[in-house]
Amino acid sequence: MEKFIIQGGNKLNGTVHISGAKNAAVAILPAVILSDGVCRIENVPDISDVAITLKILYELGAQVRMINSSTFEIDPTHVNSFVLSKDMSRKMRASSYFIGAMLGRFGKARVAPPGGCDFGVRPIDQHIKGFQSLGARVVIDNGMVDAKAQQLVGAPIYLDMASVGATINIMLAAVKAQGLTVIENAAREPHVVDLANFLNSMGADIMGAGTNVIKIRGVSRLNGTTYSIIPDQIEAGTYMAAVAAAGGDVIVENVIPKHLESISLKLTEMGAQIEEYDESLRIVMNVRPKACNVKTMVHPGFPTDMQPQITAVLSLAQGTSIVTESVWDNRFRYTDQLNFMGSKISIEGRAAIVTGVEKLVGAPVMANDLRAGAALIIAGLAAEGQTEIESIQFIDRGYENVVEKITKLGGDIKRVIFPDVNEIKEAL
Numbered sequence: 001m002e003k004f005i006i007q008g009g010n011k012l013n014g015t016v017h018i019s020g021a022k023n024a025a026v027a028i029l030p031a032v033i034l035s036d037g038v039c040r041i042e043n044v045p046d047i048s049d050v051a052i053t054l055k056i057l058y059e060l061g062a063q064v065r066m067i068n069s070s071t072f073e074i075d076p077t078h079v080n081s082f083v084l085s086k087d088m089s090r091k092m093r094a095s096s097y098f099i100g101a102m103l104g105r106f107g108k109a110r111v112a113p114p115g116g117c118d119f120g121v122r123p124i125d126q127h128i129k130g131f132q133s134l135g136a137r138v139v140i141d142n143g144m145v146d147a148k149a150q151q152l153v154g155a156p157i158y159l160d161m162a163s164v165g166a167t168i169n170i171m172l173a174a175v176k177a178q179g180l181t182v183i184e185n186a187a188r189e190p191h192v193v194d195l196a197n198f199l200n201s202m203g204a205d206i207m208g209a210g211t212n213v214i215k216i217r218g219v220s221r222l223n224g225t226t227y228s229i230i231p232d233q234i235e236a237g238t239y240m241a242a243v244a245a246a247g248g249d250v251i252v253e254n255v256i257p258k259h260l261e262s263i264s265l266k267l268t269e270m271g272a273q274i275e276e277y278d279e280s281l282r283i284v285m286n287v288r289p290k291a292c293n294v295k296t297m298v299h300p301g302f303p304t305d306m307q308p309q310i311t312a313v314l315s316l317a318q319g320t321s322i323v324t325e326s327v328w329d330n331r332f333r334y335t336d337q338l339n340f341m342g343s344k345i346s347i348e349g350r351a352a353i354v355t356g357v358e359k360l361v362g363a364p365v366m367a368n369d370l371r372a373g374a375a376l377i378i379a380g381l382a383a384e385g386q387t388e389i390e391s392i393q394f395i396d397r398g399y400e401n402v403v404e405k406i407t408k409l410g411g412d413i414k415r416v417i418f419p420d421v422n423e424i425k426e427a428l
Contacts, residue, residue, distance in 0.1 A: 002393075002415055003392060003416050004377065004392050004403070004414070004415060005386065005414045006362070006377065006381060006388075007362075008385060010410050011247040012243050012381070012409040014409045015252075016250060016405050016408070018231045019047075019231070019235060019400040019401075020045045020228075020232060021190070021229055021230050021232040021234075022045055022232055023232075024190070024232075025045055025049075026050065026092070026094035026097065027168045027172075028195055028227070030057075030097040030098050030100075030172070031199060032062070033060070033062070033079055033102060034076075035202055035224055036221050036222060038075045038224040039226075040067070040071065040226040041228075041229065042070065042071045042226070044070050047396065047397060048393070048397050049397045052088065052092050053094070054072065056084060056095070057074060059085075060079045061078045082110060084102075084111040089111055090112060092397070094165075095112075096169060097172060099111045099131070100171070103131060103149065104172050104173045104175055107149045107151070108148040108149070109147045110144050110147075111145050112145070113143070113145060124166075126159050126160060127163075128145075130157050130159075130173070131147050131173055134153060134181065135150075135155075152176070152218075154177050154179030154180045156184070158185055159183065161185070162186065162188070162212065162298045164189050166187075167192055168192060171206065171214065171216060174218065175199055175204045175216055175218065175219065176218055176219060179217070181218070182213065183214040187298060188211060190233060190299070193209045196209030196214070197209070201227050202223050203219055203223050205218075231254045231255045233259040234305045235398070236252050236259075236260055237260060237309065238309050238378070239252055240260070242377070242381055242411075244267050244271075244272050245312060245313045245316055245379070247286060247382075249282070250282070251282050255279060262303065263310075264276070266294055266310060269292045270290050270291075270317065271285065273285070288318055289313055289314065289316055289317040290317055290319065291314065291318060291319030291320055292321055294310055294311075294322075296326050304326075304327035304328055304331065307331060308331070308334050311335070311352060312376070314356065317354070320353065320355045321354040322351055323352040323354060324352075325351075325352075333368045334367075334368045334372030335352060337368070337372070338375065338379055340364075340365055342357055342359065343360060359383070362383045362384065362388075364387075364390070366389070366390045367389055367390070367394045373391070373392060374395065377389065381406070
């Protein structure tokens, strides 16, 4: 069993390099299945979700070659299976993207419902609605999503909510369908745009990505390509939040500042000084954060994946803040862990009432999910004393070399292996 041990109280200074976007990578890698040639994918983050995705591709028959730690060549021409096992599907949320990709390539897919972090109901009804609109028959059979189509045909599709997952999955299924597909109320997140750009680089005909109407004119084949994944806005926002909580002066490099606007505006409101450059930004924080209200929304609003991190900062703010979660229905479970460290957070429905305290105190805590784990790291860096974080496998899903990056900034964090209860029993 691994833990993070953090000695808090150090300000963060220096430069941190942001990795490729997790949410883009786990959509782009399954999309390679649709290609008739070799794809070279660059700026791939070294995280466990990517490792699982690459393993799935390999098990389906793709040839995967690692060029370096962030570059892979994938030859999908030998993919010969449209079935994704329950074991692999349930290890991450983005496994559902293999449904759209395999449906687009084979006209059929059999995939277990996705797993990943548990912070709310994850229905895929909008995904299924899209597949059915394209002409697929979709049933749930023995715990598996079974989708089949004699021929996918473009159609108008209106999403009842601006679902990122459904938008991506419909794009994957529609890109080789006959005719025109129009997705209305489409998600506009940067990783949706990145997937569209990747598919277009292979010869797809997708227009409107980044707006709420995406038009996909089906093509008969897609070529191999070389493509670099965008930087991870959530990783960048997490390090910015860490500086806001612990104090310091940090250059965040390899970012697209426009993708960070909603985060930068809130941190500025809290007292941070932020300077933007072409592909980097500088954040300076030398004062105690100020209270402010935050409401998560679909892009370009404040991202739900930054909600736990910003709450950790606000737990140290002067005054009372209200954080409203409008995307997921159960994403405040981590606040109990912050309260163990001395924060004063109470939950009322979809809102967290955060009464700022002057200091947090290190404590043994447990990560409930990926972004909750990031929030606990931020709290640990700002707290007095030692913080031990368990269940760090969630954090490894989305943060590359987090110990090395924080250490380079002057934070005191270590990854330590502890024997679990079963290992101790066996030893006795």
